[in-house]
Amino acid sequence: MSAELPRTPFPFLMTYVRRHSWRYGILMTAITLAVLCSVSTQYGLKYLIDVVATPASDEALRQAWQALFILAGLIVADIILWRGGGYLAAGSLTLSAGCIRNDLFAHLSQHSPAYFADRLPGALSARISSSAISAQTIGNTVAWNVVPPAMSAFTALLFISLVDGWLALVLFACALAIAVVLHLLARKKSHLHETHAGHVAALDGEIVDIVGNIGVVRSFGAGRRERGRIAELSRVEVQAHRRSLYSMEHLRFLHAGLTVVLTIGVMIAGIRLWHAGRATTGDVALLATLSLTILNATRDLAIALVEVAQQRARLAEALKVILVPHAMTDAAHARPARRGCGEIRIEDVSFSYDGRRPVLRHINLVIPPGQKVGLVGRSGSGKSTLFALLQRVHDPGAGRILLDGQDLRHVTQESLATAMAVVPQDTSLFNRTIRENMSYGTPDLAFEELVAAAAKTRCEEVVEALPARYDTMVGNRGVKLSGGQRQRIAIARALLTPTPILLLDEATSALDSENEHAIAEALKEALHRRTVVAVAHRLSTLQNFDRIIVLDEGRIVEDGSPAELVRRQGPYLALLRQQRAGLSPVRPEAA
Numbered sequence: 001m002s003a004e005l006p007r008t009p010f011p012f013l014m015t016y017v018r019r020h021s022w023r024y025g026i027l028m029t030a031i032t033l034a035v036l037c038s039v040s041t042q043y044g045l046k047y048l049i050d051v052v053a054t055p056a057s058d059e060a061l062r063q064a065w066q067a068l069f070i071l072a073g074l075i076v077a078d079i080i081l082w083r084g085g086g087y088l089a090a091g092s093l094t095l096s097a098g099c100i101r102n103d104l105f106a107h108l109s110q111h112s113p114a115y116f117a118d119r120l121p122g123a124l125s126a127r128i129s130s131s132a133i134s135a136q137t138i139g140n141t142v143a144w145n146v147v148p149p150a151m152s153a154f155t156a157l158l159f160i161s162l163v164d165g166w167l168a169l170v171l172f173a174c175a176l177a178i179a180v181v182l183h184l185l186a187r188k189k190s191h192l193h194e195t196h197a198g199h200v201a202a203l204d205g206e207i208v209d210i211v212g213n214i215g216v217v218r219s220f221g222a223g224r225r226e227r228g229r230i231a232e233l234s235r236v237e238v239q240a241h242r243r244s245l246y247s248m249e250h251l252r253f254l255h256a257g258l259t260v261v262l263t264i265g266v267m268i269a270g271i272r273l274w275h276a277g278r279a280t281t282g283d284v285a286l287l288a289t290l291s292l293t294i295l296n297a298t299r300d301l302a303i304a305l306v307e308v309a310q311q312r313a314r315l316a317e318a319l320k321v322i323l324v325p326h327a328m329t330d331a332a333h334a335r336p337a338r339r340g341c342g343e344i345r346i347e348d349v350s351f352s353y354d355g356r357r358p359v360l361r362h363i364n365l366v367i368p369p370g371q372k373v374g375l376v377g378r379s380g381s382g383k384s385t386l387f388a389l390l391q392r393v394h395d396p397g398a399g400r401i402l403l404d405g406q407d408l409r410h411v412t413q414e415s416l417a418t419a420m421a422v423v424p425q426d427t428s429l430f431n432r433t434i435r436e437n438m439s440y441g442t443p444d445l446a447f448e449e450l451v452a453a454a455a456k457t458r459c460e461e462v463v464e465a466l467p468a469r470y471d472t473m474v475g476n477r478g479v480k481l482s483g484g485q486r487q488r489i490a491i492a493r494a495l496l497t498p499t500p501i502l503l504l505d506e507a508t509s510a511l512d513s514e515n516e517h518a519i520a521e522a523l524k525e526a527l528h529r530r531t532v533v534a535v536a537h538r539l540s541t542l543q544n545f546d547r548i549i550v551l552d553e554g555r556i557v558e559d560g561s562p563a564e565l566v567r568r569q570g571p572y573l574a575l576l577r578q579q580r581a582g583l584s585p586v587r588p589e590a591a
């Protein structure tokens with residue numbers, strides 16, 4: 001659904017109007033009738049004035065009661081219709097705002113990691129919220145401040161035409177000309193509102209980024225510097241906001257001048273018509289009230305259009321950023337991955353991030369089901385890139401990757417999660433309970449199974465020490481747990497997800513050797529049948545693996561069991577020796 005969302009504001013908003021067309025249809029009907037009633041009360045008043053202006057008689061009295069009755073009926077209908085419209089608008093606009101938030105989030109969540117790498121999370125979430133608010137504000141403004149004044153001005157013109165057709169025609173032409181000029185001027189300045197919206201989102205993003213890294217800020221004593229950074233961004237935002245508001249004030253000023261001239265013109269015309277005997281006392285009163293109606297209506301309209309223009313610009317800016325087409329989409333014929341035994345086949349895969357410098361070159365690899373494979377190599381040799389390709393974060397530039405005989409490009413991305421579980425290098429957790437984090441891949445899991453997995457991965461001792469045990473909230477990104485504790489939860493989470501393949505990316509790097517050994521033993525049994533591919537800088541963690549693949553400059557330079565590779569005295573042994581000597585070129589801290 002989200003893939004089809006238009007990227008420009010009004011077509012985007014119309015999607016939601018169409019989705020609940022009957023609601024908006026009733027709303028517009030109620031508003032239209034309410035406006036008709038409001039303006040008709042002025043005609044009812046003219047009728048009453050004309051009646052009471054005649055000499056008193058029984059017939060005149062009867063007509064006066066009749067006029068009063070019509071007037072009272074119109075006032076009551078007017079109130080009922082406005083308030084009914086109020087309830088309808090509240091229901092429909094909140095519903096649409098909710099749908100917009102959901103759809104934008106759905107689109108956002110399907111972007112590739114590369115998209116998120118270039119953008120601040122806070123700025124993205126701010127844009128989703130501001131889009132829903134802007135859409136709701138535009139809806140409210142159109143419903144209450146654009147349609148009613150536009151219609152009352154139009155209805156007023158119709159009533160004026162009953163007094164003098166030419167006057168109504170001239171007025172209509174003037175009003176139209178004013179509206180067109182104002183609209184064109186407002187469009188010319190819309191870049192000011194978009195620029196302002198961009199500054200607001202950037203400021204929000206920076207604040208969230210700093211709050212997320214507040215520990216680093218404190219430890220480097222950089223509070224003052226960061227406050228200065230925000231103050232500077234805020235100053236730029238204020239300037240942009242001011243420019244956007246001033247441009248609108250100029251328009252309002254122009255509009256106010258033009259409508260005052262127009263209204264006074266109508267009143268002068270009324271007096272002239274009365275003087276020429278072509279208008280009654282009631283007609284003059286009607287022209288006076290109607291010209292005030294037009295004055296008020298166009299003033300309200302101008303203010304409303306300013307609001308709409310600003311919110312439109314905000315929405316446009318947000319849609320431009322969020323509704324970027326997805327870099328990785330499922331092929332038209334893509335099917336959910338068929339569940340297999342966990343065979344991975346990499347056929348002549350080459351890859352480059354920038355299209356120039358190759359990062360992986362002609363990788364050929366067959367990993368049979370159940371095999372435990374360690375990927376090693378110097379920093380920058382391409383291990384993480386190969387991992388990313390296995391998870392289809394990127395597609396290979398050449399060659400293909402098959403999962404149980406299925407080309408990754410031909411299966412749906414979401415279904416890949418049923419084939420492989422991942423323990424990522426950066427084990428951030430959701431700010432939810434331990435229980436929810438552990439069972440993230442298997443939400444319907446029985447509690448006993450959760451506890452069993454916790455025991456295997458040494459999570460039990462972590463949980464025992466927590467105030468609400470499995471129901472303890474772990475804090476933002478799991479901050480209330482240590483790095484090693486987080487890693488144990490992430491391993492348990494992957495263990496509980498029944499996929500035939502498990503990818504471990506530095507999965508035990510934060511554990512002490514005692515815990516690492518215990519977990520390795522537990523994993524041996526738990527992962528008996530599963531295919532495991534692990535990247536580890538600490539080569540000792542791969543000692544019990546069936547096979548080691550050594551990468552260098554994007555090529556496989558060695559492939560065999562750990563013992564075999566040691567015997568061969570090639571690159572693997574060199575890495576091992578360097579690491580034992582504490583001279584690891586792999587990663588110094590891992591030695």
Ligand SMILES: Nc1ncnc2c1ncn2[C@@H]1O[C@H](COP(=O)(O)OP(=O)(O)OP(=O)(O)O)[C@@H](O)[C@H]1O
Pocket residue numbers: 353354359377378379380381382383384385386586
């Ligand atoms: N997103 C990216 N955009 C551009 N180049 C990248 C990107 N990610 C990695 N690279 C480059 O690709 C090469 C391989 O990086 P990769 O992260 O795959 O190596 P690695 O073996 O996992 O390294 P490490 O052991 O340090 O994690 C490096 O030269 C790196 O600079």
